[in-house]
Every structure is written in C-alpha cells, then in structure tokens.
Amino acid sequence: MVLELWITPSLFYPFLNKNQGNVAFDSHSFCEVMEKRGKEMNDPNYANKWMRAHWDSWYNETHIEQLAERGIKRVRLPIGDWTINQYNHYKGCMDGAAEKIEWMLDTCFQHQIGVLLDVHTARDSQNGFDNSGLRQNTTWKNDTYF
Secondary structure, three states: OOOEOOOOHHHHHHHOOOOOOOOOOEHHHHHHHHHHHHHHOOOOOHHHHHHHHHHHHHOOHHHHHHHHHOOOOEEEEEEOOOOOOOOOOHHHHOOOHHHHHHHHHHHHHHOOOEEEEEEOOOOOOOOOOHHHOOOOOOOOOOOOOO
C-alpha cells in the first residue's frame, strides 16, 4: 500500500526519460504526476485508476490462498499515514485504500492468516526515503534523541 520504486519498478516505467515535474519515485510524486496527467486528459480519476489496478494485481485471493497452503501464519501490510485521512496529492489518488486494506484483513482472516498493520509512513516523511511515501531532504529539528 506504500509505493517503493525497488519493489515495483514496472509501476514507474511510464516516468522514464521524463523531465522534472513529470517523474515519480514515491507514493506522493506518483499521485502528483498522475493527477497532473489526469487533468491533461480530462480524467479526474486517472491516478486512482492506476492505484486500484496496482492494488488489485499486487495481491488477490489466489495469492492469499497460496500463502495459507504454504503454512504462512502472518503477513505484514505496510500502509500510508494518508490511508484514512488523505491530504495533498493523496486525495483522490488513494481513494479505496482503506477498503482494500479491509478486504485484505477479511480475506486473510478467512484463510487463518494474521496481518500486522505497519504504519509505514509519517506525514511529510520520517526519513526522506521513498518508503516513507515522500522522498525528500529531511532536516531534524534538534539533536535530542528519545
């Protein structure tokens, strides 16, 4: 549920050889660029169509059945902080994410597989890497550690 370039490089192929502002490398920039393309094509659901197709192909009931047949007891599901309360470019782009997560929980339950929900991102990026949803330069506010 959180896009990472190294996990699904094919999802990012449409951005190869594009100029700045038309390149995506994380969830935020993916939504931003696809929203822009949708406006150019007069299709306000363009970004969300891509996300829903990705979610539906990334895991389906057959995959979960196969995991259960192999004796898998638990899976980890990374989710974005935008899943429930979308903001910025996630609005519209990530519509249906909460429902897909609910589907995953229900389907895994049916196959006796537990799910670890991993809130994998923090608003505005916790580490500056694509796995935080937004790759950017991150500046720590102070030198105090927990």
